[in-house]
Amino acid sequence: MPAWFTPNRETWLFRVNPALKFMIFVLLLLFTLFTRNLAFVSWLAVLFGILLYGFSGYPIRKLALLSIPLIISFASSAFTMMLFGKGDTVIWQWGLFKISEESIQHGLLLGTKSLTFGFVGFTFLLTVQPVLFFYAMMQQFRLPSKYAYSFIASIRLLPVVVEEIQVRSNALKVRGITFSRGMKGWGERIQAYAVPLFAQSIRRAQRIAIAMEAKQYQMGAARTYFYPTSYSRMDVVFIGVISVSIASVSMVAFVMN
């Protein structure tokens, strides 16, 4: 799986300080969340679409595949809002469904926002190396090292957990365990998987914690860094690109209106 997440080429986005990139993307998400201007959010979606498709360094085929859930979430949130949203200028009504001008507006806004979130999220996740991100968070944003290393350790354990889920699923088949249909079956499934997997994970987490302390890791102690991270010219470029795009998008959206 990690091989799948290797880009074709490392674009300039990779050279931006990962912690700074994270902070700016979080700001952008908040910004998107609180905007109510459809034109503005739509332009933002286009902007981040360009950023993701043009500058993440991944082939279009993979990006298109990743975009499927985004399109689905766009469609589902937009249509739900359109069909059930409140509004006075009714265009079409049938039973519970009521489409109004306002609900179309809200639906599109909601859908576009979720699309923007998706684009921003993927642009970040695809262009960052987790280990470097946490090193930068420790060095540039003073994230306590205990959080950084626990996150790194848990990423390392993900493949192990995936493998255990496979073994559990095979073992349940061998034991002849079958599940009921429908919701009840899902409840049974969760129970059958959760207990043994949690038991394994808790034990593993405790062992790793003790091993880390045995390697003289101390919370809050002064430490050096194997990957020194700092700000570079690329960060200036990044902030510049983002500010200019946001400014021009605002111009188009607000002033032209």
Add this chain to the structure above:
Amino acid sequence: MKTAITHHREAAFSMTKLRLKFPGEETLLFKDLSFSVRKGEKVLLLGPSGCGKSTLLQVASGIVPNSFELPMKAEALELPDSWGFVFQDPDTQFCMPYVDEELAFVLENLNVPREEMQVLIVASLERVGLHLTDLHTPILELSQGMKQRLALASVLLMEPEVLFLDEPSALLDPEGTKQIWTSIQAATAEQTVVIVEHKIEQIAEWIDRVVLFTDDGKIAADGPPDSIFKDYKEELIRYGIWYPGVWDDYLNSKVFKTLSENRSSTSTVEVLHAEEFNGYRGKKSVIHVPSASIRQGSWVTILGENGSGKSSLLLSLMQLLKTSGALQVNGEPIVQKKRRKTLPAGLSLVFQNPELQFVTNSITDELTISLMSVSSTEANHHAEEMIELFNLPVSGNRHPYQLSVGQKRRLSVATALTSSTDILLLDEPTFGQDARNTFGMLEKLESLRRNGMTIVMVTHDLEIASHFATDIWTVSDGELVSCTRKGGVADARLVYA
């Protein structure tokens, strides 16, 4: 010269009248235990599982109570200034994804400047004999033996005076075991080394002193290895230690002689036959069987290196992987389906980790859950039989997770034995077990075999292959390369090479 000697006489660490108990347990694990180790000494702690050897290492290093709190007190406790600890499980010692990052983690903790790190990292890997072409190698790609050597390298970076080793080779195959002990011996000539381990063949010559513990955490004997191995053999057998020569003693024992007497020759009925059979993970074939068959009542051991496809072979036979080619079980051809809800009748599989196979909250329920079709009295009778046959706690109400390591393994085998099981597939059922549990398991399997069961078992242990198997299969690079009938020692060595 004189200072060197006095230096050597100093204690590396010592404890006087240590008392310690686990919360919720009624009795003390240690009651007034006094123990000390001299500088430079190589000490091996032996004893039955649960006697507190590992806890003693944790007290001596300060992990208990600093990282892990237990109620304890001692009259005097002198701990080493610097120490390193290598744990049993190769998969839970690292927090970073790559080799160089993991070693750097230690150096970061020690506040070593970045410029000095590279040299130290290279030197530490050199010291344990771990030669990697690229330092930035994912730890996931290392073999278990290499992971343990990496763990050793990372603790050596702390330049510890005392090295604590808690069963560092318990979860390694024979090759990995050899590697880690070779590295330890080469790298720690100067240090004080305190070892807890059941598999001691590799180090019996190297250690200076053996301390033998009793079930209740007292020291039964303390002295040079030769005399302990000679005078306390009965205890070593009882505690399940893999002492040097344990197989020879077992082969000469009454139990084994009775087992091997008139070992019934297997019947000529084929219970399983595979022809141009492939197992796939994704689109890739991970195991190819040109042609193989298994006779009823035979004991097939599958040998091969890590990652060669042994486990995949079991999963493919069980139809848990996608397969192609011909496979017959009990004369019935198995139809390959894309998504199957039920597995081929007659086959059952025991995985390595018992806990992932338990599905209920009590031993009795575990043993009766697959017996839907029979009456409850009959089912309970079956459970009682199994409990007796597999030496499980008589009270079947215990939760499977509360059993000891050996009991969990035995229960996982017992759960696989339903009335319809003719062929039992096992993935390293004796792996990581002490000698007593291993022989116990082998005897159980042999008695099942005598009653007509067919055993197919993956193992790394050549002794098992040569003394218990009727057939030896060798897997190499995703291919079943040889099927040898009736293997003696020579045969096993030959096909494994």
